Amino acid sequence: MTNVTDPATAGGPSGASRGGRRRVTLVLLAIVAVLAVILTGGALAYAKQFEGKALPGTTVLGQDVSGQTPAQISSMVAERAEGVTVSVTADDEVHEVSLADLGASVDADATAAAAVEREDDFGAVISSTWSGEHPVDPVVSVDEQAVSDFASSLVPEDRTDPVNASVSYDEDADEWSVSEATPGLGVDPTELVETVTAQAATLSDFSVEQPIEEIAPAITTEEAEETLASIASVLEQSMTVTDPEGDTLEISSERRSSWMSVAESEDGKSLELSVDEDAVREWVSERAAKSTVEAKDGIEQVDADGEVVEVVAEKTDGLEVTNTDAVADQLIEALKGTTALEATFESRTVEADVEQVAAPEEEDEATEEESSEEEATTEDEEEATPTGEKWIDVNLSDKSVTAYVGDTPVWGPRSMVDGGEGYETVTGTYEIYLRYDMQDMTNASRYDEDDEEYYYTEDVPWVQYFHGGYGFHGAPWRSSFGYSGSHGCINLPVSDAKWLYDWAGIGVRVESHY
Numbered sequence: 136m137t138n139v140t141d142p143a144t145a146g147g148p149s150g151a152s153r154g155g156r157r158r159v160t161l162v163l164l165a166i167v168a169v170l171a172v173i174l175t176g177g178a179l180a181y182a183k184q185f186e187g188k189a190l191p192g193t194t195v196l197g198q199d200v201s202g203q204t205p206a207q208i209s210s211m212v213a214e215r216a217e218g219v220t221v222s223v224t225a226d227d228e229v230h231e232v233s234l235a236d237l238g239a240s241v242d243a244d245a246t247a248a249a250a251v252e253r254e255d256d257f258g259a260v261i262s263s264t265w266s267g268e269h270p271v272d273p274v275v276s277v278d279e280q281a282v283s284d285f286a287s288s289l290v291p292e293d294r295t296d297p298v299n300a301s302v303s304y305d306e307d308a309d310e311w312s313v314s315e316a317t318p319g320l321g322v323d324p325t326e327l328v329e330t331v332t333a334q335a336a337t338l339s340d341f342s343v344e345q346p347i348e349e350i351a352p353a354i355t356t357e358e359a360e361e362t363l364a365s366i367a368s369v370l371e372q373s374m375t376v377t378d379p380e381g382d383t384l385e386i387s388s389e390r391r392s393s394w395m396s397v398a399e400s401e402d403g404k405s406l407e408l409s410v411d412e413d414a415v416r417e418w419v420s421e422r423a424a425k426s427t428v429e430a431k432d433g434i435e436q437v438d439a440d441g442e443v444v445e446v447v448a449e450k451t452d453g454l455e456v457t458n459t460d461a462v463a464d465q466l467i468e469a470l471k472g473t474t475a476l477e478a479t480f481e482s483r484t485v486e487a488d489v490e491q492v493a494a495p496e497e498e499d500e501a502t503e504e505e506s507s508e509e510e511a512t513t514e515d516e517e518e519a520t521p522t523g524e525k526w527i528d529v530n531l532s533d534k535s536v537t538a539y540v541g542d543t544p545v546w547g548p549r550s551m552v553d554g555g556e557g558y559e560t561v562t563g564t565y566e567i568y569l570r571y572d573m574q575d576m577t578n579a580s581r582y583d584e585d586d587e588e589y590y591y592t593e594d595v596p597w598v599q600y601f602h603g604g605y606g607f608h609g610a611p612w613r614s615s616f617g618y619s620g621s622h623g624c625i626n627l628p629v630s631d632a633k634w635l636y637d638w639a640g641i642g643v644r645v646e647s648h649y
Contacts (some may be wrong), residue, residue, distance in 0.1 A: 146161030150227060151547075157623060189250045194271045194463075196338055200250055212273055215338040216241035222342040223327070225289040238281025239335040245274040275336045279328050280547040287344050295594035297352040302366070302397040302406060309389045311366055313359045321350035321609035351405045362397055362406045365473070371396070374469055374476040376419075376462060378426045379454060385465070385475075394470060410470045412463075419463040423456040430487040431564060434528075434646060436494040444494040447528055448564060448646045492542040521545060525556035526644040527607075529553075529636070531560060534617045536607070536625060546638065549631045550616035554623035558566055561623070563646045565601040570636065574598045574608075578622065590622075597632035601645040608632055 185191070189200045189208065196215060200208050221237060221610045223230045234241065250271045297319035302355015304311050322345055330343040370388040377383045394411045433450030458481040469476035496633035530537070530548070554560040575593045582589040592612075600606035607625045609632030616628065627635065 158321075162296055173545065175453060181455040185217070187251065188267070192248055194268055194270045195246065195250055196273065197270075203250075205244070205247035205251055208250050209243040212241065212246045212338070213243040216243065216273075219338055220340045221331070221334075222340070223285075223289070223345050224342070225322075225345045226291075226347045231290065232285070234331075234335055234424065237285055237331050237335075238278035240276050240278070241335075241338065242274040242276070246271065249274065264462065273336055273338055275338075277328075277332045277335055277545050279332075282328045283324040284328050284333050286322045289345055290321055290347055294347075296321060297350045299352045299399060299403070300352035300356045300360050300406075301354075301399075302359050304392050304395070306393065309392065311363055311392065313356065313363055315356045316352040316354060318352060319350050320347055322347055354399065354406055359406060362408065365408065365495040366392075366395065366397075368473045369470060371471070372473060372475045374466065375478070376422060376466075377477075378422070379456065379480055379482040380426070384422065391470060394418075408471070410467055412467050415467050415470070416460075416463040419466060420459055423459045423462075423480060426456055426482065428452075428454040428485075430485040432487050433489040434526075435491045437491045438494055441491075443491075445530075447492070447648055450487040450489050452487050454482050455485050456480045490542055493544060494537060524644065525639065526646060527639065529560070529645060529647040531562065531647065531649045534619070536627065536631075536635070538635065549627065551618050551631075552610065552613060552621050552626035553619050555620040556625045558621065559619075560621075560625065560647060561602050561605050562647045563602070565605075565647065567599050567601050567606075567639055567641055567643045567645065569600040569606075570641065571598040572596065572636070596629055597646075599636060599639060601647075607635055 166197075185202060188202050191201045193206060194202050195212060198211070200211070202415055203211075216234060219234050220231050221234065223232060230399045278402030295317070300316035301314045302311065303314065324345070327343055327345050331340070334341040334343075370391060374386040374391065375383050376386065394414050395408060396411070397406050397408055399405070400407050428451070431448070434447035436445045437446055438444050462478045462480060465476060465478045468474075521540040521543030523539075523543070526539050528537040528539060528547075529551075533548070533555055534551055534553060535548035536551050537544050537549070539545065544632040574595050575591070576595045576598075577591040580588060581593065584591075596609040596611070598606055598608040605623050607627060609629035610621075610626035611628060611629050613628075616626065620626075
């Protein structure tokens with residue numbers, strides 16, 4: 136008899152059983168796949184709703200703003216900022232003000248931008264969902280100067296600010312004095328500034344005290360008196376400047392005081408003594424100018440052989456100060472310290488030259504024909520275009536006037552009338568300084584009208600003054616020339632006076648001599 140064994144019994148699960156399990160696995164995989172598709176689609180949709188908006192977990196001021204747009208967040212922040220009230224207590228009085236009153240600015244738009252600036256892709260959205268809260272602080276700036284100004288405004292107007300002590304100079308009385316310091320009432324805004332800076336970003340109400348207290352001046356009376364003592368030390372010191380001739384000038388305390396001034400330092404916490412350096416240098420330059428002597432060239436008339444016929448003007452060597460700036464520097468340093476000054480002007484000699492000119496030929500009584508020839512000669516001389524300085528020679532010995540250009544006589548000698556006895560014409564080197572083509576002349580300032588010396592002459596032509604009331608002018612009332620008889624002026628025929636007026640000018644040198 137043959138025994139047949141059941142496969143299910145003898146060798147494990149049957150083929151049908153294995154096939155069933157495979158079907159179950161496939162079904163489970165299909166279910167997972169379907170769930171994955173469903174979940175993925177949902178996540179993508181979930182992430183899509185946060186595009187351009189605050190991600191999950193984002194908070195501003197403790198308020199959840201997830202899913203809100205920048206405009207919504209900005210509006211919420213601005214509303215919170217406007218609603219903040221700050222209570223400031225000063226001198227037992229409470230002042231309720233806004234953040235804006237205190238110089239605090241809330242940038243709602245910048246805050247909103249910060250709240251939505253994270254990445255809003257699928258991964259970021261899913262990550263933010265599980266990462267917890269993401270707080271964003273409001274963007275707030277505080278103007279510390281505005282806070283300080285507000286604190287200062289709390290001081291009642293009838294209470295004074297502290298006044299610093301000062302030092303001043305009274306020129307009329309020649310006296311330095313101190314104005315005493317006085318304390319005032321004010322505020323120290325440090326605590327208010329710190330509190331506003333710390334609390335403003337919370338966008339919530341807060342309170343702070345701002346004491347009003349006595350404020351001591353930054354510069355005390357004692358400090359001003361010390362400065363005054365320093366000035367006194369400067370003024371007590373001897374300060375002298377010696378000129379090239381050996382004369383010593385003591386610089387007075389009054390003059391020194393006029394160069395000095397006291398002012399508050401830039402930070403307002405001390406007094407500073409300063410020296411007007413420009414004024415000092417100007418004074419030193421003026422003193423040096425008084426010691427300066429201009430070199431005066433001499434003039435000699437020579438004949439055809441080169442022999443000196445007459446010395447028209449003696450030469451005078453000049454003197455020039457060479458250390459003006461150095462003396463000014465020494466004086467400025469002495470004014471800033473407490474040391475004595477003994478400065479000396481150093482100088483050098485400026486050599487003068489001697490110019491030799493041809494002696495003019497003597498003028499004879501001329502006929503009209505000779506005068507014409509002389510005028511022609513003068514024209515020829517002018518055509519020769521001599522070079523050099525224009526100058527006028529007044530020879531009181533031979534009663535003549537000659538015009539020169541350099542060493543060349545271009546006009547003259549012409550006869551003139553100089554000052555008579557008691558009215559002698561001045562001698563020396565001068566320059567024409569005032570001119571009139573017509574002028575009334577009188578000596579009414581010295582004589583009454585009934586005095587025999589009194590005169591009043593109208594319409595005197597071609598007037599050129601070279602020293603005080605001495606000058607050249609035409610004298611139509613005279614018929615002859617070549618003698619002394621005027622009141623000091625050089626009288627010329629009208630035609631000669633006009634020629635000289637047209638040729639000369641302001642600044643032309645005049646040498647008057649015997």
